[in-house]
Amino acid sequence: MKKQLQLMVALMVLGLSVSAQKEYKLAKSSGKLNLNLSGATVEGYNGGEIIFSSPASEKEQVDERAKGLKAVNSSGFKDNTGLGLDVTVKGEDINVNPVSLTDDRRFKIRVPQNIKVVFTNNSSMYQDSLTLKNLKSEIEVSVNFNEVKLENNTGPVNVKTLNGSVDAVFAGEIKGPISIVSVHGHVDVALPKTAKVSLEAGTNYGKIYAAEGLNIAIEKEAVEKTDKPATGVAYTTNGSVLFSGLVSGTGAKASTSTLTTTQGGNRVLSAINISMRKESENIKGKINGGGTVLILKSNHDSIYIREK
Structure with a gap:
């Protein structure tokens, strides 16, 4: 009896968890996912669908008068997901846009491993943190104010941010090129000790710090101060x-x-x-004899190269 009660409680908790989250699934396992959002968590997985989800907002209220109607605004986008997102497929491109810029929901997006991810946010008002993890395909990021976190991605990676910082952890195989650039924020990268990397790093007003355990063979003729x-x-x-x-x-x-x-x-x-x-400080060097091209730049802050 006790075990049955525990099972019932567990199922109730699971049911509440599922009901508290909204999902939209798109059967697509290849192509390019273009995300024009204020922020998100994007995670790679072995599957055949792109899964969009968002926790149900506690502030969300049902407008009885709006039943049977859909919200419209000047953006031109329509909510075809039930999440406040407009998802449109054009050939190999999957374009994702918010219907309302003031929607502060944070989205989680699970992506099949063969899909390239492009994230763009040029807004100076609406921005949230961006996390990309466990992705094995190409990543491209261009943002103004977002803080960017990269976790356990293989690359290639091209990240450009104006005011945000970038923190990246590479845990295993790295496929280049990897380029991480911030104008006003720091760049912090952790690499496996066994990574074979050809490094270029530069900053105008900060400093470059590196872990001794990485044994970076710096090309003296390439050091520029x-x-x-x-x-x-x-x-x-x-x-x-x-x-x-x-x-x-x-x-x-x-x-x-x-x-x-x-x-x-x-x-x-x-x-x-x-x-x-x-x-300014600019260096070139090799880790474990060189290999994957890794470019790290920060104009107004420092660069940190750590051992994972």
């Missing part, structure tokens, strides 16, 4: 900056020269030439 002037121009009107064409951010030393245009005795437009100095 520069102190270069960075120039630009800022246009102002009556002292207010309208546009800055400055090549790079801040520096310890700067010199300026100003050319002012006047009209009727009043200053109209000033062009200020700015000259600053910047320092």
Whole structure:
């Protein structure tokens, strides 16, 4: 009797878990998945369907007046999944877009291993973290503010983020090329000790840190540490900056020269030439004799290369 009661409780808990999650399945085992979302968790698995899921929102309320109707808005996308997503298949492309940008649900997407994943988010307002794990096909990411996490992917990988940081852990076989670039965030990568890698790493304003256990054979002739002037121009009107064409951010030393245009005795437009100095670190090296190309770049933060 006790065992039967325990089984009933377990089934009830499982039932509640399933009912608390919404799913949409698409029978597709190859092609390119184009995700235009604020954030997501994307996980590879051995299967023949792309599975979209999202926890049921506690805030979700049923509008009785809307029964039999569908929400429409200016995006042009229609919810054909029941998850607030528009999923459209065009040949080998599977395009995924949110119907509403203000939908803050976090999606989990399980992807068959032969599907290439492309994630894009150019929004400066709507962004969440992005996690990609256990994927064995190509990954391409282009975002503005998302924090990006890569876990146990084989590659190839191409990640570009403007303001977010990138943390990556490679646990097994790595297929290149791997390129991870952040303009303002850090780049943190963990590699297996046995990985065969041809490394290129560079930062303008940060530092490069590496684990001694990886035994990186740095090419001395390829080490570059520069102190270069960075120039630009800022246009102002009556002292207010309208546009800055400055090549790079801040520096310890700067010199300026100003050319002012006047009209009727009043200053109209000033062009200020700015000259600053910047320092950069660039290295090339090999791990275990070289192999997979690994490119790591961060303009304004540091790079960390760890042993897994």
